[in-house]
Amino acid sequence: EVQLLESGGGLVQPGGSLRLSCAASGFTFSNYAMSWVRQAPGKGLEWVSAITGSGGDTFHADSVKGRFTISRDNSRNTLYLQMNSLRAEDTAVYYCAKGSAMSRPYYFEYWGQGALVTVSS
Amino acid sequence: EIVLTQSPGTLSLSPGERATLSCRASQSVSNSYLAWYQQKPGQAPRLLIYGASSRATGIPDRFSGSGSGTDFTLTISRLEPEDFAVYYCQQYGTSRTFGQGTRLEIK
Numbered sequence: 001e002v003q004l005l006e007s008g009g010g011l012v013q014p015g016g017s018l019r020l021s022c023a024a025s026g027f028t029f030s031n032y033a034m035s036w037v038r039q040a041p042g043k044g045l046e047w048v049s050a051i052t053g054s055g056g057d058t059f060h061a062d063s064v065k066g067r068f069t070i071s072r073d074n075s076r077n078t079l080y081l082q083m084n085s086l087r088a089e090d091t092a093v094y095y096c097a098k099g100s101a102m103s104r105p106y107y108f109e110y111w112g113q114g115a116l117v118t119v120s121s
Numbered sequence: 122e123i124v125l126t127q128s129p130g131t132l133s134l135s136p137g138e139r140a141t142l143s144c145r146a147s148q149s150v151s152n153s154y155l156a157w158y159q160q161k162p163g164q165a166p167r168l169l170i171y172g173a174s175s176r177a178t179g180i181p182d183r184f185s186g187s188g189s190g191t192d193f194t195l196t197i198s199r200l201e202p203e204d205f206a207v208y209y210c211q212q213y214g215t216s217r218t219f220g221q222g223t224r225l226e227i228k
Binding site: 035037044045046047050059095100104105106107108109110111112113114 | 156165168177209211222
């Protein structure tokens, strides 16, 4: 059974930093691309960042480029999202999502339950 | 960036009725790389359809997807009480973008 468990969310001040983690199990982690998708309160889904199975290629939405960094540790079956220079508009539930393939194109087969990030003073 | 526009914004139907949800793309979605997800309150999204018309594992056959190019449809043949939720389309042919969602509510 595929399981994705996010951690690291919380309250942070504007301009601060936070690192999210996603522990994966139930599949061969290195064989699949992974992504982060967020959802602001009461709003729709927004893709944030993606990384290929090997970790060799990363992609970020324009809204977070230069501030967020996606990475993975295939030896620990864990996905990360380093978030710097956080803004109020980054407040959202952040979902870890498993891609259907090692690299593009892929859809999101499985999703974690999400981690809430609140950016506020 | 490919913009996806879903309609209607809200759909009010009764259990047993047929639901038709639309997703229109601002430009052609390559190879019909379009997926549909269902999201219930307080839950993560769940994959329903990929490749425009292929059902994901464990998805009941009352859910079906169709379309190509710029126009796609999700059809729920006979609504069950558990189908009332928000539905999102997503294209994954050119980067990744989501539609704004259609809320399916009980009439």
